[in-house]
Amino acid sequence: xxxxxxxxxxxxxxxxxxxxxxxxxxxxxxxxxxxxxxxxxxxxxxxxxxxxxxxxxxxxxxxxxxxxxxxxxxxxxxxxxxxxxxxxxxxxxxxxxxxxxxxxxxxxxxxxxxxxxxxxxxxxxxxxxxxxxxxxxxxxxxxxxxxxxxxxxxxxxxxxxxxxxxxxxxxxxxxxxxxxxxxxxxxxxxxxxxxxxxxxxxxxxxxxxxxxxxxxxxxxxxxxxxxxxxxxxxxxxxxxxxxxxxxxxxxxxxxxxxxxxxxxxxxxxxxxxxxxxxxxxxxxxxxxxxxxxxxxxxxxxxxxxxxxxxxxxxxxxxxxxxxxxxxxxxxxxxxxxxxxxx
Amino acid sequence: xxxxxxxxxxxxxxxxxxxxxxxxxxxxxxxxxxxxxxxxxxxxxxxxxxxxxxxxxxxxxxxxxxxxxxxxxxxxxxxxxxxxxxxxxxxxxxxxxxxxxxxxxxxxxxxxxxxxxxxxxxxxxxxxxxxxxxxxxxxxxxxxxxxxxxxxxxxxxxxxxxxxxxxxxxxxxxxxxxxxxxxxxxxxxxxxxxxxxxxxxxxxxxxxxxxxxxxxxxxxxxxxxxxxxxxxxxxxxxxxxxxxxxxxxxxxxxxxxxxxxxxxxxxxxxxxxxxxxxxxxxxxxxxxxxxxxxxxxxxxxxxxxxxxxxxxxxxxxxxxxxxxxxxxxxxxxxxxxxxxxxxxxxxxxxxxxxxxxxxxxxxxxxxxxxxxxxxxxxxxxxxxxxxxxxxxxxxxxxxxxxxxxxxxxxxxxxxxxxxxxxxxxxxxxxxxxxxxxxxxxxxxxxxxxxxxxxxxxxxxxxxxxxxxxxxxxxxxxxxxxxxxxxxxxxxxxxxxxxxxxxxxxxxxxxxxxxxxxxxxxxxxxxxxxxxxxxxxxxxxxxxxxxxxxxxxxxxxxxxxxxxxxxxxxxxxxxxxxxxxxxxxxxxxxxxxxxxxxxxxxxxxxxxxxxxxxxxxx
Numbered sequence: 001x002x003x004x005x006x007x008x009x010x011x012x013x014x015x016x017x018x019x020x021x022x023x024x025x026x027x028x029x030x031x032x033x034x035x036x037x038x039x040x041x042x043x044x045x046x047x048x049x050x051x052x053x054x055x056x057x058x059x060x061x062x063x064x065x066x067x068x069x070x071x072x073x074x075x076x077x078x079x080x081x082x083x084x085x086x087x088x089x090x091x092x093x094x095x096x097x098x099x100x101x102x103x104x105x106x107x108x109x110x111x112x113x114x115x116x117x118x119x120x121x122x123x124x125x126x127x128x129x130x131x132x133x134x135x136x137x138x139x140x141x142x143x144x145x146x147x148x149x150x151x152x153x154x155x156x157x158x159x160x161x162x163x164x165x166x167x168x169x170x171x172x173x174x175x176x177x178x179x180x181x182x183x184x185x186x187x188x189x190x191x192x193x194x195x196x197x198x199x200x201x202x203x204x205x206x207x208x209x210x211x212x213x214x215x216x217x218x219x220x221x222x223x224x225x226x227x228x229x230x231x232x233x234x235x236x237x238x239x240x241x242x243x244x245x246x247x248x249x250x251x252x253x254x255x256x257x258x259x260x261x262x263x264x265x266x267x268x269x270x271x272x273x274x275x276x277x278x279x280x281x282x283x284x285x286x287x288x289x290x291x292x293x294x295x296x297x298x299x300x301x302x303x304x305x306x307x308x309x310x311x312x313x314x315x316x317x318x319x320x321x322x323x324x325x326x327x328x329x330x331x332x333x334x335x336x337x338x339x340x341x342x
Numbered sequence: 343x344x345x346x347x348x349x350x351x352x353x354x355x356x357x358x359x360x361x362x363x364x365x366x367x368x369x370x371x372x373x374x375x376x377x378x379x380x381x382x383x384x385x386x387x388x389x390x391x392x393x394x395x396x397x398x399x400x401x402x403x404x405x406x407x408x409x410x411x412x413x414x415x416x417x418x419x420x421x422x423x424x425x426x427x428x429x430x431x432x433x434x435x436x437x438x439x440x441x442x443x444x445x446x447x448x449x450x451x452x453x454x455x456x457x458x459x460x461x462x463x464x465x466x467x468x469x470x471x472x473x474x475x476x477x478x479x480x481x482x483x484x485x486x487x488x489x490x491x492x493x494x495x496x497x498x499x500x501x502x503x504x505x506x507x508x509x510x511x512x513x514x515x516x517x518x519x520x521x522x523x524x525x526x527x528x529x530x531x532x533x534x535x536x537x538x539x540x541x542x543x544x545x546x547x548x549x550x551x552x553x554x555x556x557x558x559x560x561x562x563x564x565x566x567x568x569x570x571x572x573x574x575x576x577x578x579x580x581x582x583x584x585x586x587x588x589x590x591x592x593x594x595x596x597x598x599x600x601x602x603x604x605x606x607x608x609x610x611x612x613x614x615x616x617x618x619x620x621x622x623x624x625x626x627x628x629x630x631x632x633x634x635x636x637x638x639x640x641x642x643x644x645x646x647x648x649x650x651x652x653x654x655x656x657x658x659x660x661x662x663x664x665x666x667x668x669x670x671x672x673x674x675x676x677x678x679x680x681x682x683x684x685x686x687x688x689x690x691x692x693x694x695x696x697x698x699x700x701x702x703x704x705x706x707x708x709x710x711x712x713x714x715x716x717x718x719x720x721x722x723x724x725x726x727x728x729x730x731x732x733x734x735x736x737x738x739x740x741x742x743x744x745x746x747x748x749x750x751x752x753x754x755x756x757x758x759x760x761x762x763x764x765x766x767x768x769x770x771x772x773x774x775x776x777x778x779x780x781x782x783x784x785x786x787x788x789x790x791x792x793x794x795x796x797x798x799x800x801x802x803x804x805x806x807x808x809x810x811x812x813x814x815x816x817x818x819x820x821x822x823x824x825x826x827x828x829x830x831x832x833x834x835x836x837x838x839x840x841x842x843x844x845x846x847x848x849x850x851x852x853x854x855x856x857x858x859x860x861x862x863x864x865x866x867x868x869x870x871x872x873x874x875x876x877x878x879x880x881x882x883x884x885x886x887x888x889x890x891x892x893x894x895x896x897x898x899x900x901x902x903x904x905x906x907x908x909x910x911x912x913x914x915x916x917x918x919x920x921x922x923x924x925x926x927x928x929x930x931x932x933x934x935x936x937x938x939x940x941x942x943x944x945x946x947x948x949x950x951x952x953x954x955x956x957x958x959x
Binding site: 016018045046047048050052062063066067068069070071072073074076079080081082083084085086087088090091108109112312315316319320323324325326328329331332333334335336337338339340341342 | 382385386387388531575577578579580581582583584585594597598601606608610627628629630631633635637638639641642645646647648649650651652653654655657671672674675679764765766767768801802803804805806807808809810811812813814822823
């Protein structure tokens with residue numbers, strides 16, 4: 001007879017009694033639902049989870065998660081979370097952020113948290129618009145976009161968030177979509193299993209200020225033509241009839257039609273552990289090229305880079321092992337001292 | 343007070359009770375090391391002392407120019423020392439630029455040692471001098487000793503076979519050796535320091551030793567100096583002493599606070615003058631479990647410390663004015679989420695980048711009010727380098743007990759200035775009790791202690807206490823987001839009352855000097871020394887003067903209003919345009935007069951004396 005371990009939690013355990021104040025139809029609901037069910041599936045004691053956020057629609061996230069939560073200030077969630085994680089490396093710290101919060105006001109903290117490889121899981125809700133301030137363009141808005149603050153169109157070239165993350169030496173970079181629930185949950189689980197910093201761009205719809213921003217990707221009919229799902233060890237194939245693929249040519253990629261002598265064997269086989277940044281960059285920049293699909297899935301996963309908080313704490317332990325625990329009386333008397341007699 | 347002892351033929355040794363010596367030269371001449379070595383030696387001998395390092399913001403301005411001049415002043419005595427000294431008894435000037443900048447501070451008939459080798463025409467030009475002061479009678483009123491420091495150092499190091507540049511780097515130690523002879527001090531502590539510091543570079547030890555000994559012997563042999571000085575040890579309070587600077591004292595105070603509280607210390611900091619030494623110092627105390635995080639910017643420095651406090655550490659951040667400005671929004675967050683945090687602002691001259699290496703006290707209003715909306719924060723200020731240790735403990739204690747951020751206002755003068763510090767016994771340090779909430783029964787994140795009004799410290803990872811905090815307005819007790827008008831007013835008043843309640847927890851003010859009378863001097867921070875000295879001389883003349891030096895600037899000690907009424911006049915000297923005086927006038931309706939100096943330099947005793955004279959007539 002075997003005893004099955006009962007799951008600790010259900011999704012319900014991660015829901016709060018707080019009234020959710022996102023607009024009806026917002027993509028954030030789908031992300032919240034996915035995160036709640038993934039947390040339940042992870043079988044980690046509930047008190048170990050902390051959700052830290054900045055400012056923006058997405059940053060209301062912690063209030064709706066029945067875990068520890070900290071709604072901080074605009075853009076600074078990665079820095080708050082870094083302090084928290086250094087002191088308590090045992091905690092599961094997730095950061096909820098948006099394209100404005102993470103890439104504009106908080107851009108500096110984002111890149112530094114990633115290069116340090118702090119063990120944080122960052123959920124970037126990318127809706128390509130400022131929602132909470134009612135409709136200004138964001139650093140991921142497409143160039144020329146007409147918004148409240150740019151009636152004649154934006155002059156800004158947008159950021160490609162996953163490219164930025166790769167350039168910041170992030171050890172785990174992935175992308176999913178709010179409405180691709182299975183894929184989203186699957187991606188979140190992979191992020192949870194990654195030890196170091198994980199940056200997950202979630203393409204999210206803002207049905208009030210930027211409805212249909214990701215339509216070409218989410219639209220049922222168009223989806224398979226415009227999206228290529230990256231799976232480690234699998235060739236890059238897409239298309240309604242799975243009849244197109246991506247091939248490596250020299251230092252570049254090209255889209256090819258399968259058949260006429262071109263088989264799956266000719267296609268690029270995805271390697272999320274590929275040691276070269278150039279590989280992930282090639283994938284990250286496909287979407288901006290005519291005829292290329294948008295990649296979703298794990299672009300990069302480097303498992304062997306030490307976590308920042310572990311390095312910091314190992315240094316503390318190493319010094320304590322070598323010098324012994326600090327003695328305050330000795331410290332105060334360090335250096336040259338002299339006695340004054342009564 | 344002086345008496346004369348006759349030593350060798352034609353040599354006299356005069357016993358005096360105090361001396362002020364200043365080393366000045368180019369930033370590359372090692373004046374800070376020379377000064378701190380001299381300081382260490384007189385401290386070990388048992389003199390009371392105060393120092394004033396004064397250096398340019400540029401690491402190396404063009405050699406020999408006026409902006410590149412760096413100086414270090416030491417005042418040491420067999421009696422109490424309150425300030426680094428108004429006027430200088432002995433000036434060591436390594437080049438014409440240093441002479442030009444510092445000569446006005448040398449007393450008439452004071453000792454002046456110059457490096458004659460650096461008074462050539464090109465050197466004079468760099469200092470924008472049209473004639474040579476050594477020849478044009480500028481220096482007639484001083485006891486001038488023109489010494490070929492460069493040549494003599496080269497001669498002394500000849501046998502080491504060094505190149506001219508390496509040899510010339512030791513000329514400051516030749517000058518140091520001369521000063522040891524002049525003030526009759528042993529070279530041992532400096533030799534010891536050299537051996538420790540350059541353990542792995544015996545060549546450097548040897549070269550500096552030879553240079554210093556040559557300087558000493560030069561005085562002994564040449565009879566250039568007819569007199570040397572003896573300053574007997576001071577009668578300090580019995581105990582074990584060390585020499586300490588304000589930034590070191592702050593760092594040690596935080597280590598002590600962390601040990602007393604039994605929680606790890608986390609410093610988030612971004613390098614900035616004159617606060618960086620706190621980061622340097624704390625980064626070496628890993629054996630005490632001290633975590634230092636050099637953040638990507640000032641904002642990450644404070645927000646990481648907030649994250650650490652949330653995790654149950656003693657979170658601190660160190661900065662100076664410009665960094666303080668950047669931390670403003672995060673300070674408001676710390677107020678809103680009611681977590682313990684200590685922010686050290688080591689003030690410097692401003693606005694903007696201002697005078698990075700010069701001292702000022704102009705961030706008081708920023709500390710008190712510089713945040714959006716109503717965001718009160720307790721503010722403390724140390725009064726001397728050694729007091730920085732105690733202020734760090736006091737700030738940590740208040741932050742933890744009352745669950746709120748606390749600001750420490752130190753300044754460049756306290757940070758880099760040094761004084762003898764009586765080392766306390768660990769068991770005499772105040773206790774800092776910490777209670778982490780663990781009981782889920784009836785737990786809510788903003789439930790309050792009835793006296794301190796503090797909320798529970800409930801750290802992530804504690805089973806059953808999962809809760810959310812944030813910068814949005816919240817309902818008291820539950821912490822749930824709440825935008826209701828009356829709730830907001832309640833919360834604003836509550837956060838103010840919480841800060842006010844700290845006044846119940848701090849000592850009442852007892853004025854130094856007279857408990858009532860003609861004049862009360864109210865001040866804060868690094869002005870303590872010159873005020874004490876100035877008040878002393880006026881009281882000796884029979885004037886009834888009191889001095890309140892505020893270590894707690896928010897909230898004030900509860901009896902401050904009463905004390906202010908006991909004197910006919912109130913004077914508030916500050917190194918700003920009148921910030922404390924504005925608060926005192928507003929809060930207590932008292933006709934306090936400001937006395938303001940905004941020159942990047944501490945008050946001189948004589949300046950305060952004069953102002954008192956003016957007020958009391």
